[in-house]
Amino acid sequence: MSSTTEATTRSTSAPTLLSVRHLVKEFPIRSGGLFRRRAGAVQAVSDVSFDIAEGETLGLVGESGCGKSTLARVALNLIPATAGEVRFGDREITALSPGRMRSLRREMQLVFQDPYASLDPRMPVNELIAEPLRIHGLYGADGRDRVRELMSTVGLKPEHGNRYAHEFSGGQRQRIGIARALALHPKLIVLDEPVSALDVSIQAGVLNLLQELQAERGLSYLFVSHDLSVVRHIADRIAVMYLGKIVETGPASSLFSAPGHPYTHALISAIPLPDPRRERARERITVIGDLPNPADPPSGCRFRTRCPKFAHELSADQQQTCTDEEPALTDRGTGHPVACHFAQARALL
Numbered sequence: 291m292s293s294t295t296e297a298t299t300r301s302t303s304a305p306t307l308l309s310v311r312h313l314v315k316e317f318p319i320r321s322g323g324l325f326r327r328r329a330g331a332v333q334a335v336s337d338v339s340f341d342i343a344e345g346e347t348l349g350l351v352g353e354s355g356c357g358k359s360t361l362a363r364v365a366l367n368l369i370p371a372t373a374g375e376v377r378f379g380d381r382e383i384t385a386l387s388p389g390r391m392r393s394l395r396r397e398m399q400l401v402f403q404d405p406y407a408s409l410d411p412r413m414p415v416n417e418l419i420a421e422p423l424r425i426h427g428l429y430g431a432d433g434r435d436r437v438r439e440l441m442s443t444v445g446l447k448p449e450h451g452n453r454y455a456h457e458f459s460g461g462q463r464q465r466i467g468i469a470r471a472l473a474l475h476p477k478l479i480v481l482d483e484p485v486s487a488l489d490v491s492i493q494a495g496v497l498n499l500l501q502e503l504q505a506e507r508g509l510s511y512l513f514v515s516h517d518l519s520v521v522r523h524i525a526d527r528i529a530v531m532y533l534g535k536i537v538e539t540g541p542a543s544s545l546f547s548a549p550g551h552p553y554t555h556a557l558i559s560a561i562p563l564p565d566p567r568r569e570r571a572r573e574r575i576t577v578i579g580d581l582p583n584p585a586d587p588p589s590g591c592r593f594r595t596r597c598p599k600f601a602h603e604l605s606a607d608q609q610q611t612c613t614d615e616e617p618a619l620t621d622r623g624t625g626h627p628v629a630c631h632f633a634q635a636r637a638l639l
Contacts, residue, residue, distance in 0.1 A: 304343040306377075307478055307510045308365065313338045313374035315357075315364045319585060332585045334360040336534035337374075342478070345504065347511040349525030349542070351518050351557065355581050357534040358514050362480045365512070366398050367391055378478070396426055399471035403483035405463035409455040415441070415466055416451030422473045440469040445499060461492035468499065472507075480512045485520060497524050519561040522546060530554050533584060533592045536619060540626025550624035550633035552599045553577065558638045573638060590614050591631065599632065608632060 315335040320326040334357040363369045371384045402408040423429040438448035444465040485493040529539040538551040559575040577596040594612045622633040
């Protein structure tokens, strides 16, 4: 099976809404001096492929600096791709101009990590929510009623529409951001760390809201997060990203019950268990050192320099394989694709 097919294996038969193939995004490194010549490049996204079906949630997980937010923005054509293809429905969008993308923007929306930074502090909330409608020429005679309806939909009181963003709590501001995203009746919403800045109890309310909206409106989500415990409660499938590449992907239930990649093992073992006795007795897996320089990634397997399996379990010949050969994303007996030469399923929860 090809790596592209493996990376996009889905557990649903619904039509594909977003299809990403062999996506690459490089940022040039410029030398100092007057002419600032190109001295190299950082490949933030390296040959990534995945699909999102209608009504499906794909969780994209990885630590800070792995390229997941860049991938989300390139997939929406907010940042131009260096190479690869992105199809939204039946349209290839990577080569579309901003003018031609304008109509598609109504169907593809983004909710940011920091709602306060993304909301204009000079505008009252009803105007913040109405702004997308005005931009796209959809704020008609019923515009005021539509804004009030959107506020009610996300759990805000319409009578508070004249207040400003700083007068709301963090969770309420995130609901304002969701209302803005919903205003244009999108098919796909990219959620970039939407609950990472919120308390746990507030996180649960926002996640429940997102699930309710998905069920009611048939929305598709690309849910970007560094926290697997959050993604576990909302994603149908999960893709684990490390240093610009997807290293493991599959249905959420399969990935949590039988994770195969050592990096996924570490992410899952960091999730606390509610039972203190099980928490004390469980196997704890940690990665070694810091994230490598993305401008000069390790040869072979990119994770080998931090891999506890590489350091403590592999023979010299196996280590040489990891050093020389880049592992393909393929099912190696775990039931879902894993980019590891010596993948091993482990029960960690």
